[in-house]
Amino acid sequence: MPDIISAYCENNGEEEGVYLSIQRTIYAYGNPYPFQKEEIIRIRGIRLQKNVRTSLRLELKDKPGQLLAAIEPISKSGANIITISHQRDTKSVNGALIVDIVISLPETRLAELMDALRANGVAIVRIGTEHLTCTKTFILIGHILHTDLTDTVNRIDKKNIAEVTELDIVMPGMEEPSTAKLTIKAVSEPEMTQAVLTLKEIAVEKHLLIINQIGGGL
């Protein structure tokens, strides 16, 4: 019976709503590890991050092969390209080509991708501002995995209004309470308040302890 010491789970791409259930593939040490529920002894860290849409405006030198220099790091990063518009006639003041790309990838991998693009000689002139500007982080303690995590996340998620963007779970043993860190992003305060109310309802229903944040940084 293997002991999964470090595992993380990912959502794949653009799939809507459901993006983790305990029956799904867990990537242990980065490799797919299809486990059965009975096999798990403990999980030290299931981390899932939702893909976020990011729009990038890139400036490419008007030379052959430049588009590839932009596309290659993007596909290597695992991001999905949603749209790409490359207008031959719009050029920047310095004569570079402008390419607008909308991609989808976990937010935390964005910085890495930007470095890779720059290393390829691609200039990033604009990054699409995230429309979900309000962020709140919570810690949950209880039987999070046994009480239908998918349901928990789906009830909070309202596409483009409020979403669970990050979830990090540690389960020390199959029958022991897990601890999760959950980040919710919302377009503005009222939507956040609504999402938090939903989370509180769920916590009461599923006997989860919620630890919420107080104050800003001061």
Place this chain on the structure above:
Amino acid sequence: MKTWNVALIGLGSVGRGVAEVLAGDGRFRIVAAADSKSGVIDPAGLNIEEVLAKKKKTGRCGDTAWPAARIAAEAEYDILVEVTPTNADTGEPALSIIKTAIKRGKHVVTSNKGPVSLASSELLRLAEENNVGFLFEGTVAGAVPILRGIKYGLAGNKIKALYGVLNGTCNYILTRMEEEGLTYVQALAEARDLGYAEADPTYDINGTDAAIKLVILANTMLGMDVTLADVKRTGISDLTVDALLMAEETGHSIRLIATLYPEKNLLEVSPRLISKTNPLVVAGTLNAVTVETEYAGAITFIGRGAGSVETASAILADLLFITDKYDR
């Protein structure tokens, strides 16, 4: 200089601290003292060292003929210092003792949360009718002058919110879990060994102790009228080490925070994620309270929330407030 006669009810940790602090202060003379089973009086002033030595040897400070209630009702004194254990349900026997003293026209100073959280408005009204002082700085955050700080230091400011660390035991446990990766059970055992947690720490860890202090603040400083049942409470016993580790990843701690929003009538004690740069994130058994005010902005009080002479410091300040304000 007048000497004020003090009756000291309770000779435990705080009572002995009071005796120690007053011994070095010529303005006060302890003329009566009591523990749970006995009492002793001497109008000329007790030799408190002898009284404590006797108590240590025999378990009693004096004579069973002079229990605390009789001292309160019959002995001659100016100020009664009431430092017996907190009873959160009835406030007794302290509540009756305090009422007896006030009705006799005696000033009262206490560090006992029971009577103050249950009957502050009645006791303050009674004190006013009898033209005596009734002060209780030591009931909230020990040595920290939070009550006087709000009432006088921030006089005239509307209090918009108040939040803080009001239980040193929980703060100690959470600090140790965070620093050393101890489990809740291990950290509690350590707190017990060091005397930071009582044999039965239920009231501390389930948030009741902090909630009682919140009730005292709400009723006596913010003009509210609430009881313990109005405070939503969540304790710290279900917290995991993983929760503290996850908090740490983003520069946060988890602390038991009491919050009070007077306008929304909202009182709560619960573990909260709090940025490590927030001044409320204090180490060990310290207490800390931030008061958000109308004009002064946010003000944070930090200091020792418990301890023998520390709590006696708050009691001494109350005594001096009385000697300053009243002739006798």
